[in-house]
Amino acid sequence: MSFVLYRDVGCPFAHRVAALFAHLGVTYEERSALVGDKPAGLEAVSPAGRIPALSHGELALYDSLVMGEYVAALHGFALWADDPGERAVEQLLSRRYDESLVGGTMAAFCGQAPDSSVSDMLDELEWLAVKTTRHMGWLAIQLGSFQMLLREHRPEVAEALLARPALAAWAAFGESQDCVREAWQEVAFAPKFGVIG
Ligand SMILES: N[C@@H](CCC(=O)N[C@@H](CS)C(=O)NCC(=O)O)C(=O)O
Numbered sequence: 001m002s003f004v005l006y007r008d009v010g011c012p013f014a015h016r017v018a019a020l021f022a023h024l025g026v027t028y029e030e031r032s033a034l035v036g037d038k039p040a041g042l043e044a045v046s047p048a049g050r051i052p053a054l055s056h057g058e059l060a061l062y063d064s065l066v067m068g069e070y071v072a073a074l075h076g077f078a079l080w081a082d083d084p085g086e087r088a089v090e091q092l093l094s095r096r097y098d099e100s101l102v103g104g105t106m107a108a109f110c111g112q113a114p115d116s117s118v119s120d121m122l123d124e125l126e127w128l129a130v131k132t133t134r135h136m137g138w139l140a141i142q143l144g145s146f147q148m149l150l151r152e153h154r155p156e157v158a159e160a161l162l163a164r165p166a167l168a169a170w171a172a173f174g175e176s177q178d179c180v181r182e183a184w185q186e187v188a189f190a191p192k193f194g195v196i197g
Helices: 012-024 064-074 084-109 115-130 138-143 145-153 155-162 165-175 178-185
Strands: 003-008 029-033 053-056 059-061
Touching: 003 012, 012 064, 012 084, 053 064, 059 064, 084 115, 084 145, 115 155, 115 165, 145 155, 145 165, 155 165, 165 178
Parallel strands: 003 029
Antiparallel strands: 003 053, 053 059
16 A cells, blocks of 8 residues: 655645655655645545645545654654654744744845844744654754755855854754755755755
């Protein structure tokens, strides 16, 4: 029974699922579309037409966190820290990232965020990072790309991030992960948002 991942090339939620598969060495089929397009067959798996979506046999999932939990559980991978307090902070970080930091990150890449909001975003990331000692697992996978993109597209923000030791350590770990690099090498959305060229 194979996994089929429906995604578009720019969706950060899809990237972390792809990165998790790479990290686990799990093969999967991919139905990919350009940014803003829907991959063929998506409707059958994702009733709201959202990406990413994942099918596995009869199972159809359309939230990346649920996919991560499922795939990790199947492969005996610890998505979260064992310690309840640490796990709670990791989950808080994950939720905050999804709710607002992904949008803030994208706005920063595109130069559409005022410096004050980029600084607020870094403040919150730092606040969460100092409370999270474990850099392994889902956390690194989903956030390791942050610094790579900043370094390429907003070097001054990358510098600001490096001035914060908790974030610098965290970014260095994330950047060292092959699966993070592989997932983000595919990113082709930057030109669409006017970041490149
Ligand atoms: N919580 C969802 C968020 C997914 C999400 O927002 N996907 C965007 C693309 S990156 C999407 O499908 N947007 C179109 C829509 O909501 O109809 C997840 O983690 O999978």
